[in-house]
Amino acid sequence: MDLYASFLSALRADGFAGDLSQEPSVRQVLATDNSIYQVVPDAVAFPKSTEDLQLIGKLLALPQFDRIVVRPRGGGTGTNGQSLGGGLVIEFSRYLTAILEINVEERWARVQPGVIKDKLNEALLPFGLFFAPELSTSNRATIGGMISTDACGQGSCLYGKTSNHILELQSVLVGGETFNAHPRSLNEIDNGTGREGDILHALSRVAHEYADLIEDRFPKMNRFLTGYDLAHLLNEKGEIDPRAVLCGSEGTLALLTEAKVNLVPIPKVSQQINIFYDDFQAGLTEARLLAGLGAAAVETIDSRVLSLAQADPIWEQVAQFFPDHGAKGVNLVEFAGDDEAQIAAHVDAALSRLRESPSMRRGYTLARGTDVARITEMRKKAVGLLGRTAGARRPVPFVEDCAVPPENLEPFIREFRAILDREKLQYGMFGHVDAGVLHVRPALDLTNPEDEPLVRRVTEQVEALARKYGGLLWGEHGKGFRSEFVPQVFGSLYPALEEIKRAFDPNDQLNPGKIASSRGAPLHKIDEVPLRGASDRQIPKHRRQEFEGAVSCNGNGACFNQMQNDVMCPSYKATNDRRNSPKGRSALVREWLRQGGPDGKADPKFERDVKHALDECLSCKACARACPVQVDVPSFRARFMESWYSRHKRPLRDVLLAGLEVIVPIASRFPSLSNLGLDGPFTPLLKGLGLTHLPRLPKPLRHDDMQGAGLQQLRVGALPDPETSVIIVPDAFTRYFEPALVLDLARIMKTLGYSPYLMPFRPSGKPLHVLGKLEAFERQARRNADALNAIERKGFALVGIEPATTLTYQDEYRDLAPGGVPVQLPQQWLAARTSELSTLERKHTANPLTLMLHCTERTMRPESKGEWSAIFNALGTEISVPNAGCCGMAGTWGHETRNVKTSARIFEMSWRQHVERQGRQILATGFSCRCQTKIQAGRDIAHPLQEVRRMIYGDGF
Numbered sequence: 001m002d003l004y005a006s007f008l009s010a011l012r013a014d015g016f017a018g019d020l021s022q023e024p025s026v027r028q029v030l031a032t033d034n035s036i037y038q039v040v041p042d043a044v045a046f047p048k049s050t051e052d053l054q055l056i057g058k059l060l061a062l063p064q065f066d067r068i069v070v071r072p073r074g075g076g077t078g079t080n081g082q083s084l085g086g087g088l089v090i091e092f093s094r095y096l097t098a099i100l101e102i103n104v105e106e107r108w109a110r111v112q113p114g115v116i117k118d119k120l121n122e123a124l125l126p127f128g129l130f131f132a133p134e135l136s137t138s139n140r141a142t143i144g145g146m147i148s149t150d151a152c153g154q155g156s157c158l159y160g161k162t163s164n165h166i167l168e169l170q171s172v173l174v175g176g177e178t179f180n181a182h183p184r185s186l187n188e189i190d191n192g193t194g195r196e197g198d199i200l201h202a203l204s205r206v207a208h209e210y211a212d213l214i215e216d217r218f219p220k221m222n223r224f225l226t227g228y229d230l231a232h233l234l235n236e237k238g239e240i241d242p243r244a245v246l247c248g249s250e251g252t253l254a255l256l257t258e259a260k261v262n263l264v265p266i267p268k269v270s271q272q273i274n275i276f277y278d279d280f281q282a283g284l285t286e287a288r289l290l291a292g293l294g295a296a297a298v299e300t301i302d303s304r305v306l307s308l309a310q311a312d313p314i315w316e317q318v319a320q321f322f323p324d325h326g327a328k329g330v331n332l333v334e335f336a337g338d339d340e341a342q343i344a345a346h347v348d349a350a351l352s353r354l355r356e357s358p359s360m361r362r363g364y365t366l367a368r369g370t371d372v373a374r375i376t377e378m379r380k381k382a383v384g385l386l387g388r389t390a391g392a393r394r395p396v397p398f399v400e401d402c403a404v405p406p407e408n409l410e411p412f413i414r415e416f417r418a419i420l421d422r423e424k425l426q427y428g429m430f431g432h433v434d435a436g437v438l439h440v441r442p443a444l445d446l447t448n449p450e451d452e453p454l455v456r457r458v459t460e461q462v463e464a465l466a467r468k469y470g471g472l473l474w475g476e477h478g479k480g481f482r483s484e485f486v487p488q489v490f491g492s493l494y495p496a497l498e499e500i501k502r503a504f505d506p507n508d509q510l511n512p513g514k515i516a517s518s519r520g521a522p523l524h525k526i527d528e529v530p531l532r533g534a535s536d537r538q539i540p541k542h543r544r545q546e547f548e549g550a551v552s553c554n555g556n557g558a559c560f561n562q563m564q565n566d567v568m569c570p571s572y573k574a575t576n577d578r579r580n581s582p583k584g585r586s587a588l589v590r591e592w593l594r595q596g597g598p599d600g601k602a603d604p605k606f607e608r609d610v611k612h613a614l615d616e617c618l619s620c621k622a623c624a625r626a627c628p629v630q631v632d633v634p635s636f637r638a639r640f641m642e643s644w645y646s647r648h649k650r651p652l653r654d655v656l657l658a659g660l661e662v663i664v665p666i667a668s669r670f671p672s673l674s675n676l677g678l679d680g681p682f683t684p685l686l687k688g689l690g691l692t693h694l695p696r697l698p699k700p701l702r703h704d705d706m707q708g709a710g711l712q713q714l715r716v717g718a719l720p721d722p723e724t725s726v727i728i729v730p731d732a733f734t735r736y737f738e739p740a741l742v743l744d745l746a747r748i749m750k751t752l753g754y755s756p757y758l759m760p761f762r763p764s765g766k767p768l769h770v771l772g773k774l775e776a777f778e779r780q781a782r783r784n785a786d787a788l789n790a791i792e793r794k795g796f797a798l799v800g801i802e803p804a805t806t807l808t809y810q811d812e813y814r815d816l817a818p819g820g821v822p823v824q825l826p827q828q829w830l831a832a833r834t835s836e837l838s839t840l841e842r843k844h845t846a847n848p849l850t851l852m853l854h855c856t857e858r859t860m861r862p863e864s865k866g867e868w869s870a871i872f873n874a875l876g877t878e879i880s881v882p883n884a885g886c887c888g889m890a891g892t893w894g895h896e897t898r899n900v901k902t903s904a905r906i907f908e909m910s911w912r913q914h915v916e917r918q919g920r921q922i923l924a925t926g927f928s929c930r931c932q933t934k935i936q937a938g939r940d941i942a943h944p945l946q947e948v949r950r951m952i953y954g955d956g957f
Contacts, residue, residue, distance in 0.1 A: 004042040004088060007059060007068050011045070014055050018095060019046040025609035028591050029584040030073065030089050034137075034555045036396050036446060036455070037081040037481060038532035041071060041089040048095040050172065050257040056090065057255065058176035060509050069509050072251035074113065074145025076578075077137040077557045079397035080480030081529065082149060082250045085513065090255065092144050093560075094576055099123050100258070107263040108167055113144025113256040116562050129263040132159035134297075136380040140560035144256045149478035150229070150248035154376065154432060158296045158336075163229065163247035165262040171246065171254035173199075174505055179254055181242035183235055202503035203242060206496045207234040213493045219403075219472060227252075227479060227486065227515035228500050230493070245500055250478055251511040253504040267296070267336035269343045270372045273350060274321050275364045280329035282360035284410040284433065289357060291406045291434040293350045296336040298434035299379055303328045305430050308385040309378050313625055313862040317374045321365045331433060332379065334372060379430065384628020386428040386441050387554035392448070394554070395428045395441030398455055398482075398526070399462040403475020406436040412469040413438055419461045423454060437475045446533025447544070456527045483514045483523040539593045547593055547639060549632040553586035558628055564909040567622040567855045570886035574905040579613045582623040582633045588613055589636055598643045607644075614640055616902065618890035619770045621811070625859040634770070635812075641772025653689045657892050658771050661732045661763030664697075668736040671697040690897040693935050701739035706758065711746035714757040716787075722795035725755045729788065729798050729823050731805035733927040735761055741801060744949040745826055751952055752836050759798075762787065766808045770891070778816060784809075785817035798823045801945070802927050803857035804891060811860065825857070826945055831867035834874035842876060843954035847921040849879040851944055852914060854926030855886040864925075868944060875951050879944075880920075885910035887924075889932035907936045915939060923947055 008020045021027075022043045031040040047053050059065050069087035076083065076093075083089070096114035103109070104127045111120060118139045121130045134154040135141050141151065147169065152161035159165075169181040177195045184192075189200045207214075210230065218231040232244040246253060277283040280302050290298045306322060309315050322330070335346045347366070354361070367375055386395040404412045413429075420427050420442055431438035442458060444451045463473040463485055473485055487494045497516035504510070505518055513524040536544065536551055544551045559582040561568045572581040579588060588610045595602035597610070619634040645654075656663070667674040675696045677686060686694065706712070712720075714727060726749050734741045746756040765780035788809065792798055800806030800823045809821040830837070849872065857864050865881045872879040888906030893899055915922050915933050922941045924930050933941050 002042075003065075003067060007065055007088065008043055008045075010059055010065070011055055014059070016045075016047075016052050016055050018048040018052050020044070021046075023609065024603070024606050025579055025588055025613070027089075029578045029587050030076070030091065031084070032532055032555050032587060033076045033078045033081060033084060034397065034557055035079050035081045035084070035480065036398055036531055036533065037084055037529050038535050039081070039084045039086060039530055042086055043088045045088055045090050046094040047090060047092070050170075050178070053090075053172040053255045053257055054176040054178070056088075057172045057174055060507075061175040066507050066509070069512050070251075070255075071511050072144070072148065072255055074142035074148065075116065075137065075140045075557065075560060077141050077145065077560075078149065078480060079400060079477045080474075080482055081524075082478050082480040082514065083145075083511075084480070084529075085511065092256075093142055096144075096257075102127070104129065108260055109263060110258060110260050111143050112258060113142060113147070115143045117141050117143060117146065118563055122563070124263060125266075128266050130266050131261055132165055132264050133162045134159070137557065138380070139563055139566070140557050143259055143261065147247055147256060147259060148250050152435075152476060154297045154299055154379070159264065161247075163232075163243065165264075166243050166247055166259060167262055168260040169243055169246050169256060170258040171256050173254050174507070174509060178257070179242075181246050183237070183239040183241045183243075185239055189240055199503045200240060200242070202499055203233060203245065204240050206230065206499055207240060210493060210496045213496070217490060217493045219470065228497050230496060248478065250480065250514050252501060252515050253510060255510075265338070268338045269340045270296075270334060270336040270369060271343055271347050272335070272367045272372045272375060273333040273347065273364050274367065274375070275331045275333065275354070276324040276327035276362040277329045277331070278327070278360040278362055280429065281410060281414060283329040283331045284413055284438070286331065286357075286359060287409045287433045287436070288407045289353070290331060290333055293333065293353060294335070294346060295333045295350070295434065297332075297334045297432070299332040299334075299431070300433045300438070301330050301332070301379060301430040302428060304389075304428040305385060306330065308388055308428075309381065311388070312378070312381060312385060312628070313859065314374065314378050314381060316862060318371070318378050321367050321371065321375060323365070324362055327362055332375065334376075381628055384554070384556040384558055387552075387556060387629040389426075389428070389443060391443075392445040393426065393443040393451070394445070395426075395443045396446065396554070397439075397441055397477070399459055399473070400439045400441050401437060401476040402440075402462060402466045402471055402473055403435065403437045404466060404469040404471030406434060408469040408471070409433065409436050409438065412465065412471070413440070415465055416440060416462060419458065419465070423458060425454070425458075435475075436471065446531050447537045448533075449537070452527070452531065452534075459526055479515055481514075481524045481526055481529045484525045486515060486523060535594060536590060539590070543593050543598060547589060547636045549636040550586040550589040550593070552629055553583055553590075553631045554629055555583060556628055557583055558626065559583050559623060559631075561626075565883045565885055566626070567620070567859050567885055568626040569623060570620065570855070570888060570906045570909070571616045571618055571902060573885070573909060574888075574902050575616065579609070580616045582627055582631050585613050585617065585633050585637070586631055589640060592640070597640075600647050610640065611644055615898075618886060618888075618893045620886050620890050621807075621856045622859045622886070624811075638769050638772045638774060642774045643772075645772060651690070653691060653896070654771050656689060656691075658767055658773055658776075660767045660892065661765075664732050664736045665761060668697050668700050671699060687897070691895055692897050692900060693895055693931070695737050695931055697737065698739065701735070701742065705739070705743055706746075709743040709746040709756075710750035711743060711756050711758055714759045716791070719791070719794060719796075720755060720757060724753070725757055725796065726829070727791060727796050727798050728756055728758050729800045729806070729809075730758060730761045731764060731800060731802040732761070733805070734801045738927065738943070741943050741945060744943075744945045745799070745801060747949055747953065748830070748945065751840065752833055759791075764805045764808050766805055766812070767892070769808070769812050777812075781813050781816050785813055785821050788821045788823065789817060792822055797829060799826055799829045800824070801826060801943075803854040803861075803925055804928070807856055807860050825861065825864065827864055827867040827871060828861075830871050830948075834870050837871065837874040840875070840952055842951050844950045845877075848919060849877060849947065850914060850917060850920045850922050851879050851881045852884055852887070852911065852922065852924040852929060852941075853881065854924070854929055855890075857925055871948065872944075875948065877951065879923075882914055884914055887911045887926070887929040887932040888936075889926075889928035891928050894928065894932060894935075903932070904936060907932055912937060915941065921947070
């Protein structure tokens with residue numbers, strides 16, 4: 001038994017309540033963060049309590065385990081490998097996620113370290129309070145991780161860093177003792193005993209003996225992230241404040257168990273000036289002027305980030321504020337407070353001040369309120385958006401968080417750019433002008449061994465440049481594997497850091513190699529740590545191209561989002577297992593490829609774990625758009641399944657589901673007989689196949705029904721006039737399970753003066769793609785694409801109904817038909833005719849309406865919300881379209897017995913609260929969503945087309 005297996009066995013024997021694992025799939029998912037590095041740990045622990053952490057601490061102090069090292073990990077969003085390394089990863093985000101107490105009157109909260117920042121702020125919203133440090137990764141960054149890196153971001157000049165909002169910290173030391181970090185008087189320190197007393201004495205000695213060096217060495221800047229903040233170790237009252245060294249310690253001193261954090265009121269008013277420049281450097285030149293305007297935040301983005309943002313779903317919400325497409329840089333100057341008149345006066349004064357100074361400004365726009373929040377969200381996405389850059393070389397983080405005094409930012413960046421230009425590197429830039437921090441990400445292809453030396457060459461030049469301008473290499477995102485520069489930066493003060501490390505961690509077991517060593521061991525070097533690109537390099541190039549979606553994952557972790565009303569990865573939210581996140585699935589598939597999985601060479605147990613993680617995927621496509629680099633899990637999932645089933649027998653269930661679009665039209669001819677299989681003598685057969693809750697088939701669509709709705713069957717040999725006709729492209733779900741919905745759409749089209757035609761049903765191939773039967777899918781898709789495009793080229797509008805199927809023509813078909821097939825969703829077609837709708841007489845007045853969008857529709861066509869709102873507004877009715885996650889059904893996924901529990905859990909996370917709202921009529925665009933609501937909530941809900949038809953015709957049909 002290896003050392004780590006023995007350690008896990010000892011933990012279990014002592015009553016460790018959390019999860020412990022040495023499974024390769026678990027370790028592989030935790031081998032990366034948002035950096036360029038990849039180090040597979042030896043084991044993983046998921047503690048459930050402080051007691052679990054105390055057990056780890058006690059065992060670490062035993063002689064037989066003095067070579068065990070631990071790596072605390074929060075959200076895994078670090079850009080410098082802070083939580084990476086061999087040893088035991090302690091993962092806090094699975095269980096230690098409780099908000100323990102909120103004190104509104106005194107404005108503080110107690111939280112466990114695994115609480116996500118945005119989740120905390122969501123809980124605080126009703127009280128008008130928030131936890132202030134703002135991060136681009138706020139929807140997945142944990143409070144513990146923020147403390148460990150002393151995180152900050154936008155607005156830090158106003159609100160400060162994480163350390164400015166930490167009131168108390170509780171942690172566990174090596175040995176198992178607890179340590180409560182808060183200011184201590186010298187008298188308390190003199191009377192201290194045990195490990196805590198030894199630590200406090202050491203801190204006091206450092207603070208007093210090194211006082212002059214500390215004053216000399218620590219930068220006088222807003223951003224002074226140095227690891228152990230000696231500059232604030234001795235506070236203004238003469239007390240020793242251990243919080244100063246624990247904040248920013250990157251897990252090298254203790255294991256955090258609880259934090260008491262300060263809360264601040266949410267500003268009631270915000271306005272923002274968006275200033276455009278001819279030249280990016282011109283925007284930086286104004287850094288000092290802008291920083292002196294009294295703004296809450298001054299951010300900057302370059303033209304590359306702006307161009308990438310235009311391809312993101314969020315752009316539609318902010319485009320009006322960025323009309324100047326020729327600008328090379330934009331500064332975003334935000335003013336926030338509680339008094340609207342005062343904020344307006346600040347903005348006016350700022351504009352006057354800007355007019356007084358000569359500049360290369362091209363103009364500006366003003367944003368207010370929620371629009372400011374949307375622009376901020378776009379700016380926050382900049383980190384991930386840069387990873388979407390085309391080509392083998394893509395911007396990566398390793399010198400991205402240098403901090404210099406704001407007045408030195410422009411010359412610093414000018415020389416920084418000169419370094420990159422000499423190396424012939426492209427780059428993207430964004431950051432915090434007011435704080436003197438600009439994130440610069442050089443584009444490298446680290447699967448190319450010739451690019452690897454650039455990491456050291458560029459880092460050394462930039463580190464020297466930062467010191468030249470009075471700054472630091474690590475101004476915001478911590479040191480991690482860049483710790484080799486610590487002794488050089490601190491010089492004769494470095495022994496003080498070692499003394500602190502020795503007091504907390506005498507055997508160098510807590511995240512060794514980072515910040516300081518207690519044994520004089522060398523610190524990590526940036527080019528002596530395994531790179532993710534080096535691992536990917538072992539994957540044959542043609543496989544990297546086939547599975548580009550998995551290999552392109554840059555680790556930004558946007559898919560770790562736990563906000564329940566966001567669509568991103570419902571199965572990860574429901575299971576809280578990172579193997580089920582898009583990033584986790586990408587990591588598993590990359591390792592499977594490295595092992596030669598497509599050729600049957602992968603470890604069989606590991607390959608089964610990969611398949612299990614991919615089986616949990618709903619193929620909802622949220623990741624394909626919500627991920628900043630658009631990692632498309634369903635696409636590489638399909639390729640994996642194709643490979644897997646080339647070597648394994650398919651279950652009969654998959655055969656049945658793959659043929660669904662062929663079987664259903666046949667079964668619909670005999671609905672009574674077919675429905676016997678659902679609740680009759682064939683029910684055990686379906687259960688044996690692993691299927692449940694299948695919908696019943698109604699009476700088939702009759703010629704008389706079609707005639708009554710004015711719907712005609714399309715005959716390709718005798719096409720009607722494209723100017724006055726519309727072609728309905730049927731899908732299997734609405735055509736055969738909800739034929740009345742097809743008739744409703746036809747009636748609406750007829751009322752608007754068009755002749756509706758129903759195209760003969762053709763399978764879309766969607767089930768084939770989901771199940772990895774790619775050759776059959778491609779054959780079907782090519783035939784469909786040829787037929788549909790031939791009709792569209794004659795000038796006909798093609799309109800589908802079911803979002804998941806209709807969007808297949810625009811998405812999965814793209815590789816087979818350039819640009820896909822332009823089959824519109826009904827709201828696209830209707831929204832272009834709102835003027836005609838507004839003239840119609842209404843025969844039915846609707847109750848307050850709530851529309852739930854299909855999750856695939858919400859991510860792939862964010863315009864849908866506005867289109868449906870415009871349609872109902874034209875009919876004189878307002879409709880609420882809430883942000884909601886996935887319903888948990890996703891086509892046939894929720895009908896599979898193995899997925900029933902997870903499917904129900906997903907529904908509970910978001911949908912139930914919306915569909916059970918009293919006094920509102922609920923509508924949903926997805927067939928599977930309507931099925932799920934009936935199953936989980938016992939409520940029949942309609943498609944919005946049915947409500948539109950009722951408003952026009954009344955209840956007569």
